[in-house]
Amino acid sequence: MTSAGLRPQSETTRGLALGGSTAWTPSPAGVNLHGQTWTRFMAFLAARAGDAGPADVLLHGPSGIGKSYLLRRFYWEAFDGQDAQIPLIATVAPEPFRPADWSRRFLSEIAQQWAAFVCRDPALAEANALAPSRVVEICHRARLVALADALTEFEELAPSADAGALAVRWAFEAVAHAAAALGHRAILMLDGVENAFWNEGGGTLSLAAVVEPLVDAPSALRRIWAGRTAPRGAHPLLPPVPATGDQWEVHPLPFEAAAEYAARLAREVRLDYDNHLLNDYLSLWGGIPRWLANFVRKAAESPRSLTMADQLLQFYMEDVLAGATAQRLGRALNPPVGSFFEPAAIARVAEKCLAQEGGAQRPALVGSASFAAGDRPVLERLARAELAVYDGQEWRAPDVPVLADFLALYVACHFHRQSRMRSEMAIKRRRLAETPQRARERDFAASCRRISLLMHTFRGQNVPGPLLAAHRADAGVQTGTAVADQVPSHQAATLAARRAAPVSSLARIRIPYCISTFVVEPDRGAGADRTAAQRQSPTGSARAIPAVVGWCFEEPGYYRSEESIWIAYVCDAKVITTDELSQIERTTSRLSRELNVQQTVSWLITDARFSPQALGRLADLVLYTSTWPAFEALGEILLDTSRESGSTDADEHRAAPTRTHPEGDADRASQRPSGMRIAGAGSEGNGASVVELRLPPRENMELIAARTTEHIAETCGFSAEAAGQIRMATLEACLNAIEHSVNEEKEVRVLIEGTPEKISIVVENEGLVFDPQSIEDPRIEEKIHGSSKRGWGVKLIEKFMDRVVFEPYDRGTRMRMEKRNPSPARVRPAASRT
Amino acid sequence: MIEKPEVETVEREDHAVVYPHGYLNGSKGEQIDLACADLMRKGVNRIIINFDYAETINTTGVASLLSLLERVGRRKGVLCFCNLMSANRQMLDVLDVSRAVLIFDDEEEARRHLTERHASAD
Numbered sequence A: 001m002t003s004a005g006l007r008p009q010s011e012t013t014r015g016l017a018l019g020g021s022t023a024w025t026p027s028p029a030g031v032n033l034h035g036q037t038w039t040r041f042m043a044f045l046a047a048r049a050g051d052a053g054p055a056d057v058l059l060h061g062p063s064g065i066g067k068s069y070l071l072r073r074f075y076w077e078a079f080d081g082q083d084a085q086i087p088l089i090a091t092v093a094p095e096p097f098r099p100a101d102w103s104r105r106f107l108s109e110i111a112q113q114w115a116a117f118v119c120r121d122p123a124l125a126e127a128n129a130l131a132p133s134r135v136v137e138i139c140h141r142a143r144l145v146a147l148a149d150a151l152t153e154f155e156e157l158a159p160s161a162d163a164g165a166l167a168v169r170w171a172f173e174a175v176a177h178a179a180a181a182l183g184h185r186a187i188l189m190l191d192g193v194e195n196a197f198w199n200e201g202g203g204t205l206s207l208a209a210v211v212e213p214l215v216d217a218p219s220a221l222r223r224i225w226a227g228r229t230a231p232r233g234a235h236p237l238l239p240p241v242p243a244t245g246d247q248w249e250v251h252p253l254p255f256e257a258a259a260e261y262a263a264r265l266a267r268e269v270r271l272d273y274d275n276h277l278l279n280d281y282l283s284l285w286g287g288i289p290r291w292l293a294n295f296v297r298k299a300a301e302s303p304r305s306l307t308m309a310d311q312l313l314q315f316y317m318e319d320v321l322a323g324a325t326a327q328r329l330g331r332a333l334n335p336p337v338g339s340f341f342e343p344a345a346i347a348r349v350a351e352k353c354l355a356q357e358g359g360a361q362r363p364a365l366v367g368s369a370s371f372a373a374g375d376r377p378v379l380e381r382l383a384r385a386e387l388a389v390y391d392g393q394e395w396r397a398p399d400v401p402v403l404a405d406f407l408a409l410y411v412a413c414h415f416h417r418q419s420r421m422r423s424e425m426a427i428k429r430r431r432l433a434e435t436p437q438r439a440r441e442r443d444f445a446a447s448c449r450r451i452s453l454l455m456h457t458f459r460g461q462n463v464p465g466p467l468l469a470a471h472r473a474d475a476g477v478q479t480g481t482a483v484a485d486q487v488p489s490h491q492a493a494t495l496a497a498r499r500a501a502p503v504s505s506l507a508r509i510r511i512p513y514c515i516s517t518f519v520v521e522p523d524r525g526a527g528a529d530r531t532a533a534q535r536q537s538p539t540g541s542a543r544a545i546p547a548v549v550g551w552c553f554e555e556p557g558y559y560r561s562e563e564s565i566w567i568a569y570v571c572d573a574k575v576i577t578t579d580e581l582s583q584i585e586r587t588t589s590r591l592s593r594e595l596n597v598q599q600t601v602s603w604l605i606t607d608a609r610f611s612p613q614a615l616g617r618l619a620d621l622v623l624y625t626s627t628w629p630a631f632e633a634l635g636e637i638l639l640d641t642s643r644e645s646g647s648t649d650a651d652e653h654r655a656a657p658t659r660t661h662p663e664g665d666a667d668r669a670s671q672r673p674s675g676m677r678i679a680g681a682g683s684e685g686n687g688a689s690v691v692e693l694r695l696p697p698r699e700n701m702e703l704i705a706a707r708t709t710e711h712i713a714e715t716c717g718f719s720a721e722a723a724g725q726i727r728m729a730t731l732e733a734c735l736n737a738i739e740h741s742v743n744e745e746k747e748v749r750v751l752i753e754g755t756p757e758k759i760s761i762v763v764e765n766e767g768l769v770f771d772p773q774s775i776e777d778p779r780i781e782e783k784i785h786g787s788s789k790r791g792w793g794v795k796l797i798e799k800f801m802d803r804v805v806f807e808p809y810d811r812g813t814r815m816r817m818e819k820r821n822p823s824p825a826r827v828r829p830a831a832s833r834t
Numbered sequence B: 001m002i003e004k005p006e007v008e009t010v011e012r013e014d015h016a017v018v019y020p021h022g023y024l025n026g027s028k029g030e031q032i033d034l035a036c037a038d039l040m041r042k043g044v045n046r047i048i049i050n051f052d053y054a055e056t057i058n059t060t061g062v063a064s065l066l067s068l069l070e071r072v073g074r075r076k077g078v079l080c081f082c083n084l085m086s087a088n089r090q091m092l093d094v095l096d097v098s099r100a101v102l103i104f105d106d107e108e109e110a111r112r113h114l115t116e117r118h119a120s121a122d
Helices: A033-049 A069-081 A097-119 A122-126 A132-141 A145-156 A163-184 A195-198 A206-216 A253-270 A275-285 A288-301 A310-322 A326-335 A344-354 A375-385 A399-416 A418-432 A436-457 A475-478 A484-500 A528-535 A580-595 A612-618 A628-645 A648-657 A701-715 A720-739 A782-787 A793-801 B026-041 B060-072 B084-096 B107-120
Strands: A054-062 A086-090 A187-192 A221-227 A246-249 A463-464 A507-510 A513-520 A547-553 A565-568 A599-605 A623-626 A677-683 A688-693 A748-754 A758-765 A803-809 A812-820 B006-011 B016-021 B022-024 B047-051 B056-057 B078-082 B103-104
Touching: A033 A054, A033 A069, A033 A246, A054 A069, A069 A086, A069 A187, A069 A221, A086 A097, A097 A122, A097 A132, A097 A145, A145 A163, A163 A187, A195 A253, A221 A720, A253 A275, A253 A288, A275 A310, A275 A399, A288 A310, A288 A326, A310 A326, A310 A399, A310 A418, A310 A803, A326 A375, A326 A399, A344 A375, A344 A399, A399 A418, A399 A782, A418 A803, A436 A513, A436 A547, A436 A565, A436 A628, A547 A580, A565 A580, A580 A599, A580 A612, A612 B022, A623 A628, A688 A701, A701 A720, A701 A748, A701 A758, A720 A748, A720 A758, A720 A793, A720 A812, A720 B056, A720 B060, A720 B084, A782 B060, A793 A803, A793 B084, B006 B026, B016 B026, B022 B026, B026 B047, B026 B060, B047 B107, B056 B084, B060 B078, B060 B084, B103 B107
Parallel strands: A054 A221, A054 A246, A086 A187, A187 A221, A565 A599, A599 A623, B016 B047, B022 B056, B047 B078, B078 B103
Antiparallel strands: A463 A507, A513 A547, A547 A565, A677 A688, A688 A748, A748 A758, A758 A812, A803 A812, B006 B016
16 A cells, blocks of 8 residues: 555545545645644554554544545555555445445445456546446456345345345455455445444444444454544443444644645635635634535635625624534434434533533533433434533533534524524624634724724814825935834924924824715735735735725815815734835725725825835825824824814814805715715626615615615616515615614715625614614514514514624624525616716 | 605595605604594594505604504504505515504505495494
8 A cells, every 4th residue: 555645636526426425525636634644544554454464443533524535545545556455435324324225335335346446447436336237247247256146135135224234244245255365455444434323213223233244354354434433431421432443533633734725725716815814713613624615615605705804704604504514413403304302402401511611610420410311312412413522521512613603503593592693693792802813803993993083083174294294204215214213203303393382383284074984995906916915924914904095075065176085004014015005006096996086195004114115115105104103193283283273073073064066066976965975886897786885874864775775676687576675674774773873973884786696785883783682573463552663673674685694893783684686687787887 | 855754634524544755764653643643633533544655664664653553543443554555565564564454555445444344333
C-alpha cells in the first residue's frame, strides 16, 4: 500500500459512488484534508497490522469530521497501490435501516469491488452499485466463483433479517475463500457502523448479527470500522462498540486547516466573502469539514456576498435551523419510522442539558435528581444524535456551537412554542458579541456615530483648517517626514492657539449642512483586485476601508446646485500605504458616480503612519486627514463655538427649512418631503432593481416605502395581488420601525431588491430593539373585547411574506423579509436611475 | 402626498354611510370613530363604512375599526364594511377580522342586508 501524496484530481469527483448512502465530506483539489491525521493513521495501521495478523480498528469521531473521507482515501490508495491488499468498502445505511435490503446490497457491492480490483478496473470500482445479475456475470468472468455463487443463492432467498445476517456471513466466507485462493489479503472498511446500533428499532437484525460475523471472519481480513459511536464505556447509556483491537479518534480540524479548507471551497464555488469575517466565525462550526462545506455551498447559492458579520450570522442561523446538519438531527429526533418520544419529552431533557452549558451547576449524573428514570431513553436518543455529550461525569450540551444552538432552538420550538424568535435573537446577540470582527464592527459603529453627530450637529460652522488639512503640512510632505509625526504638533499648536485667540481667527473650512448620513460597505475593487483582497491574511495591510457619507448642502436650503457629499473614511490600519489611498480614491469616485453628485469632499480619519510612497501620493490628492485626537479637538472647538453663538443643534435640526427651488433647478429633490432621501436606485448587473430609502421616522413616511416596494414588485413581474401583499407588509414593517425609533433625528432605512424570482426588503430603524415575541399572537375574539386592539403588524407580515426575520443590530432592529414570485414572468425594463 | 384626514358621512333613513378617504391609519381611524360616535348619539346605530375611497388601510387603522366595532356592539347596533379593495380585504381576512364584521362587495348589498335582516329585528 502506498501512502503517497494526494491524487491531483478533486476528491469530490471520485469515489462518490462508493457506498453512497451517507453524505461524506468533500475535499477540493489541492486540499490535504486531515493531512497530519492521515500520516499518523497510516503509521498506526502499519505498526498494528504488521505482515501477519489482522488489524481491527475503530475509527470514531463526530459527524462530518472526515472519517468517511479517510476511509475513501484509504480505499483509493490501496486500489492504486497494487500491494496485494484488496480494498472493500461498504456503508451501513442511515435511518431507516432495513437489514435485509442492506445485506443484499452489501454482498453485491463487495463482490463488485472485489471484481474491480482483480480486473484492475477503476471504472468498475467507481460505478454505482450494479444489478446483482450483472455482478454475478462479472464475478464469473473474473473467476470469483464463490462470490458469484453466494450472490446467486442470496437472490433466491426471501428477504428477511435472518437472510440479511446470512448474506453478511456468506459475503465474508466467500471473500476469505477467494482471498486465500488468490494469495491476497482483503481490507474491509465498514462506514457508518453507528447506524447498526441506532436502527435496531427499525428491524430485527441486531448489532451482533451484523457485526459479529465480520469480527469472527477469517484472519485473511483486515477490518476498519468508522462511526460516530464512541469507544466502550464513554457513554453509559449507549450500546458498547464491538470489541475491536484498536481505536482511532478523528478530531476536528485545527483552525488554520479549517480556514484553508473553507477558503479553498469558497474559491471552488466562487463565493465572494470576507476572509477575516469567516475566520472569526469558523469556531461556530467547530472545524468540522462537512459543516463548513455545507455552509460554503449554501452561502454560494445566495446572491449576496458575505461581507457583514450579521449577514454571516444569518447564514449560520439558517444552517442551524434548516441546514444539512439540522435536517439530519431533526430526522434523528423525529424518525419517520417508530417515533418513540414526544418532542416535548426530548425538549424537557434537552433543556436540562442546556442548563448545564457553561458548567455552573456541575455535575448532574445520570439517574440523579436532574434526570428522572424515564428520561434515560430520551437522553440516549439525544446522545445518539450528538446533542447530549457525556464526559464521564455528566451529561451536557455539546461544545460545538452549531449543535448547542440547534438544541436550544429545538427546545424553543417544541417546548416554549412562543419563544422561537426570541431564542433566535438571543443566539444572534450572543454569537455577534463573541467575535473579534464584531468587536471591530462595534468600534467602527461607534466611530460612525461620532462622525455622523459631528456632521449633523455642527453644520454651517467654520472649523480650524489644520485639524482637517493635515496633509497640507507642506514641510512634512516636502521633507518626507511622516505626516502622522507632524500632526500632533499641529494639533498642539492649534489647541494652544485656540486658547489664546478667538476661534473665528482659526476658521478656514466650512462644514456644510448635512441632512443625513449613511455608511457604505468597503470597496474592495473588482475582479482580480477582489480576489487579491480575499487572499490577504487577517493581518494584511489591504484591509477594506469603510466610510461614513454625509449628504450635504452648502446652505440650509436644499438647492440641487449646492448638493455635495462628505465622505469620512475610517481606517484602522497601522500604516497608510498607496493601497489604502487607491481604495479611497476608488470609493470616492464610485460614490460620486452612483449618487450623481458633482462635489465630493474626502476626509480620512486615522491614527496610522503614512508610508513614504503614500506621502508622495497625498500631494496629488484632495483629501483631508485628521487623527482621532484631532477629531476630538474639532468636536470640542465646534461645541464651544456653538455655545458661544447661543444656537442649539436641535433647533437647527428641527428647522430643516424647505425653500422653493429656483426655476430651472426643479429636480426631484424639490418634490421630496423634508428629510426623506432616495439614497440610491438603479439596476445591478444581475438584473435586480435596487432602491434604498432613508426616511425620517415621521407619520405616513411608511407610505413612501410601501408604494415604492409595490412599484418594484410590479416591475419585476409579480402579480397585482402579490404586489399588494408586499406593499402591505412593507407598510407594516416601516410602521413598526418608525414607532420604535427613538426620535425624529434618527432614520429608518429601507433597502428593496427585486428580481423576477423574488423581492427582498430590509427595514432598519435606529432605536429600541423590537422583540416580535413580546407581542402575543393576536386573536380576533380577544382583541375585540380586550383593552389593546393593536399588535397585528407582525402577524400580517408573516402571512403576506414567505420569510421574515427580525434581528437586533448595533443601532436598533433590522427586519428582513422576502417573497418569492411563484410564476416569474418576463420582466419589464428595470427603472432607470431616479 | 400625505393625505389630509378626511371622513365623509351621509345619513339615510335608517342608517348612515361613512366614507373614509385616502390612507386609513390610526388617526383617521379615530376620526371615523368620532364620526360614528356622533351618529350614534343621534340615534343612528346601523352604520355602513364604505371603503371605496380608502386606498390603504394599516393595522393601526384596523385597531381603530375594532374599537368602533366594540362600541357599536355595546349599543346593539350593526356595523358593515363594503367596497374594500382587494389587498385591504385580504388583510382583514388573514387577520380574521372578517369573521367579526359583516363585509359586502358594495354599498347596495350592505344596505339590502340592513333592510332585510335588521329592520325586522327592530
